[in-house]
Each structure stands twice: as structure tokens, then as C-alpha cells.
Amino acid sequence: MPGAYDLIVIGSGPAGQRAAIYAAKMGKRVALVESREVVGGACINTGTIPSKTMREAVLHLSGYNYKSIYGMNYRVKERITMADLAFRTQHVIKTEVDVTEAQLSRNNIEMLVGIASFEDATHVKVTNSRGSTVYEAVNVLIATGTKPATSPKVPINGTTIVNSDQVLNLKELPRTLIVVGGGVIGVEYCCMFAALGVRVTLIERRPRLLEFADQEIVEALSYHLRDARVTMRLNEGLESVEESAECAVVANLESKKKLSGDVLLYAVGRQGNVDELNLPAVGIEADSRGRIPVDKDFRTKCPNIFAAGDVIGFPSLASVSMEQGRIAAARSFGDVQIVSNPSFYPYGIYTIPEISFIGKTEEQLTEEDVPYEVGLAYYREIARGQIRGDTTGRLKIIFHRETHSLLGVHIIGEGASELLHIGQAVMALGGKLEYFVDTVFNYPTLAECYKVAAFNGLNRVARLY
């Protein structure tokens, strides 16, 4: 058996990468096991990076950002194909894989290719086409991520009935698309296809989309979806899906309605990658969605085994997974110096238009009886909004009525996910609404929204509006 590692990390997505690099920087001997042929996990290979690269192609080729300036018929390319949309994806994936591999090798992290499973708490078996080898480790981090949830009543075939791993491989742009699931994945893809002129029907069992986001922002998004001719079927559950001779797919709803379309995208959540880990060997039990329970230090019930990233559940973001991996690695070696505050973790939802937020929603604050007020700025009131032609975006600051400390920032509109980080910094550093009033921003920028929203909020408190 090869000599013992200080840490074996299972999975090379954002959580595993950051954990491995952090431990290596601490001078530890680290191995990273990955069952795919390439590093990067769902983030680089099938999820975040491909979907965001496709979104960029959609925005560019459809001329989406310039329609309000040059007219609704403005397009960079008349007949947009799936090949056009996938054109840059492989290039971006390859570059990201190369960068990640270089980082891992620079830090002397040993890459082990194969499927990892536990023999016991300190022994991990790695199986590949050449056989199995058992490695010893002082600590182990499970960062195996998730895969799309399946249902026996939804026969995924990769061509007309697809999941989010397969959608980019469609041969042709469908004329009609049924999206099942109004979570982040469903809504992001719904927006992309609708921006290309595809007639999309979105089915969501809950009464509203993106139920964790601020309602006012979701309502604004819903307006855009309707404007892009999306049919929203809320409060409707999918019962089953059939392939059909006349049209490609038929979706049977629980309400007995039938919907037909060229393609159906099934995006109803994700399932933890735990089946191959042999968790019973170490006494760890995942829940029905494959999520591994951990404490605040990301320690499982087995004291030398940690878990981080999507495999532990909410919020299942690449950004947060990286941070969880870093903290888990530190804690596994008794380092308690790193502190990270989840209340300042941002959300970036790449719908069209983009949504980004941090802190509490109005609904949460109302529920908690917090006396809050809001300050609003509309992109249309800002010179940069007019120049860019985004006149529908808005930025909302939620602040405490008495102390004026920031409780949340919610943005919908172009550049939202970048713009949010100004609010994040002010919030994390304990700044108040007055910071924005007393600060000079570059002009003309979208950042000016913060000043306008702060004035608007102060005026509301002083009843000057």
C-alpha cells in the first residue's frame, strides 16, 4: 500500500480543488481522486461554465442587449443554430481545465484517476480500468457533488427528453421547449431559449419561481418571461412524460393537462453522488437526496471524514462550494483561524435579465418583524442605463429603519452579479445607507444606482418623497 496521505480529497470540482490546494499550502501531503477523465467537476464540464458560455453566445447572437436601441428585429445572426451556441463552450472548458490542472500540479497534489470508495475511515480504494489500489489517509474530504435527479416516469433519452447535462448537445434548436422545474437551472435555460425565439412552457409545482429570491424581483423577471412569450404553468406538477409520433414529447401534468413540444428539459433538482462511496463502511448515512449531514466545521459523524460542496446540499453554488472546501480542509487539520460568514454569501442567477442578491428578502424581514425600509433605483433613471439601453433594470436596498444598516441588496438587470459586490462589501464592513450618499461614484456607471437608491430610501424614512 502506498504511504499515507494527510488528506485524500474525493472529487475535483470547486470544493475539492480548493480543499486540496489549501491543504497543500499548509504543507500537507494531498491526493485528489477524480472519476472523470478531466478535472473540474460539474462546474467546469457540464454546469456553470458551459451554461454561462452558452448564455453569452445567446446574448451576443440574438442581439438581446441592443434590441431596445436598434429595434426588436436587431440580431447579429439571422438563423442561430445549436452549433453556434456551442462554438465557444469547448474552448472555455478546455482553458478552465488547463488552468485547474496547472494549479493542482504546481501545488504537488497527486491526481488519482478512478472511482473512490471507503474501505474504512482511513482507507480509500480507487478503482479504474487497470484495477483497484487502496490508499491510506489521515483525513478524507468528500466533495463528490451532484447529478441531475431522475424519475422512472421521465424517460431521459438525450435527444428529445434531456437533463441539464445534455441540453447543450441538442443537434438542433427546438421550435418549442417544455422546461420542468422553476428552480435556477430551469429558469436560466428557459430565459436563454426564449431569447432565441423558442416558444417555451415552464412547469413549476410551487406557486412561484425561484422561491428563495425576493418576490418583487421574481415578479419583474416574470414580466420579462411573459414578454418573451414564455407560458408559465405555476402550481402544476409533472406526472409523466411520453415520446410521441406526432410531436416529439408529451408532458402529462398532475392536473390531467397534456402539453406537447419538440424537446423537454427535466430540471427538478439534483441528487448527491454518494452511491459509489460505500458510506456504510464508515457509518455515514446520506438522506434521500444523497446529501451528507455535516456540522459547522463540515465534519461528518465520522470524525476524520469531512464533506463540502453540493453533496452537503443548500446553497449548492460553485462560489460557496469553493469556500466550504477551503474551510473543511483547514478544520481537518485543526485550523480555526479562517472565518467566513454565510450571511454575506451572494447569489448570482444568470437569467435574462440577470438577478443577484445578498442578505434578506422583504418576505423574510416581514416574517421576522424587522422594521425595514427600501430604497429603489431604476436603471432608466441612470445615465448608464440609458446609454446601455437597459431601461428595465432596478436595484433595491433594504435597510433597517432606525439604524440604517444594510439588510439586503437585490438587483435585476444587466451586470447585476458584478454590481452586487459593492453592496456586499459595504454590508460586510458594517456600512450604513449614508455610505452611498457620501461617496462619489464614477459617472456614468450603473454603480450610481446605489446612490440613487440610498437617497430614495432616506427620503422614504423622512417622508420627503
Ligand SMILES: Cc1cc2nc3c(=O)[nH]c(=O)nc-3n(C[C@H](O)[C@H](O)[C@H](O)COP(=O)(O)OP(=O)(O)OC[C@H]3O[C@@H](n4cnc5c(N)ncnc54)[C@H](O)[C@@H]3O)c2cc1C
Ligand atoms: C446547469 C448548471 C448551472 C450552474 N450554474 C452555476 C452558476 O452560475 N453559479 C454557481 O455558483 N453555481 C452554478 N452551478 C452549481 C455549481 O456547478 C456547483 O455548485 C458546483 O459545481 C459544486 O461543486 P462541487 O465541488 O461540490 O461538485 P462538482 O462540481 O459536482 O464536482 C464533483 C466531482 O466529484 C467527482 N466524483 C463523484 N463521485 C466520485 C467518486 N466516487 N470518486 C471520484 N470522483 C467522484 C465527479 O466526477 C465530479 O467531477 C450550476 C450547476 C448546474 C448543473
Ligand SMILES: NC(=O)c1ccc[n+]([C@@H]2O[C@H](COP(=O)([O-])OP(=O)(O)OC[C@H]3O[C@@H](n4cnc5c(N)ncnc54)[C@H](O)[C@@H]3O)[C@@H](O)[C@H]2O)c1
Ligand atoms: N446561477 C446559479 O447560481 C446556479 C445556476 C444553476 C444551478 N445552480 C444550482 O443547482 C442546483 C439545482 O438546480 P435545480 O434548478 O435543478 O433545482 P432546484 O431544486 O433549485 O429547483 C427544482 C424545481 O423543480 C420543481 N419541481 C420538482 N418536481 C417537480 C414536478 N414534478 N413538476 C413540476 N415542478 C417540479 C421544484 O418545486 C423546484 O422549484 C440549485 O441548488 C442551484 O443552486 C445554481
